[in-house]
């Protein structure tokens with residue numbers, strides 16, 4: 001039986017716990033906030049789309065799809081703005097100006113998560129915003145104590161789930177035969193996390209499928225239950241779905257296998273694997289060698305990890321490496337790897353480089369991209385044990401002493 005363990009993260013978006021790994025898929029801080037702050041905003045897509053109309057994205061560890069969803073939402077926001085700027089009448093728009101070709105390859109070993117992804121509620125009603133309207137000092141105190149008052153309110157339009165569902169149905173029609181999926185979706189204890197309109201839509205598609213009619217036309221039913229939620233600007237963007245070529249490949253496989261025979265070069269790679277100690281196979285120097293081959297010359301890899309071993313592995317694979325800085329929290333929240341130095345906005349500091357040159361920077365290895373996580377971890381532990389490099393704790397102590405920090 002598949003274990004589906006959802007919870008609400010601090011920004012109102014749904015996060016998951018993984019019993020097998022004894023780990024969370026999403027930060028309690030906010031699943032959606034994390035996707036925006038670590039993957040979407042640092043990528044600077046707005047700048048990218050000023051000079052490019054084609055984009056290829058590799059979403060490694062798609063899970064329930066926050067990174068791809070956030071990208072699509074961001075893209076449709078840019079597109080909506082562009083449509084509004086070009087002309088307010090949809091019929092007279094010069095389509096050359098707003099034609100985009102989008103390709104996403106989404107990889108994950110867990111097919112169930114991929115199937116679940118369009119059904120996950122985009123966000124629960126934000127309690128603190130409703131409470132704030134009351135303007136009661138005690139409520140204010142409660143919000144501060146629970147640190148939910150100052151969060152930026154990221155969101156993605158429900159219409160993104162609709163796009164994903166239609167893509168998944170098209171490429172993986174076996175979704176209709178997944179009984180366990182239906183059990184999860186209809187289990188009353190999960191109802192607060194599931195978008196009931198998407199479930200109704202799924203049932204509608206399923207019935208249509210059995211009646212052998214086309215499921216890909218936007219039906220009146222869909223119009224009624226879903227279209228009404230979509231803002232005016234999104235409706236215009238949705239019309240442009242017909243001319244804006246969006247394709248998504250959902251690959252259920254180990255990312256190492258999935259990329260071995262892939263010939264595509266990507267503009268952006270989202271690397272969102274479990275931590276290096278849980279899933280080292282996606283953080284090795286050897287996997288990064290493979291990613292190097294799949295990154296376009298102007299591309300970048302984004303990840304939440306700040307690990308010295310990960311940064312060193314990127315460097316050894318030939319990338320320039322920098323940090324993701326979040327000025328709202330004055331914190332470094334991840335790592336960027338690129339083939340061009342100009343893509344790096346925040347360089348590694350003397351401290352980061354020192355840590356990379358200590359035992360903490362010893363990389364994970366997986367020469368043939370076949371080892372299991374346990375073996376990769378054991379091999380690194382051995383390399384750390386036999387290394388003559390300074391320990392990370394000694395390096396940190398020395399660094400603090402010399403720099404008076």
Ligand SMILES: C[S@@+](CC[C@H](N)C(=O)[O-])C[C@H]1O[C@@H](n2cnc3c(N)ncnc32)[C@H](O)[C@@H]1O
Nearest residue numbers: 061062063064065066108109110254255272274
């Ligand atoms: C931290 S979660 C990713 C969360 C995801 N980005 C989301 O928005 O929900 C890590 C994911 O890695 C997947 N995974 C684990 N090992 C993998 C592998 N070798 N190749 C591809 N995916 C893997 C897991 O199934 C899990 O969904």
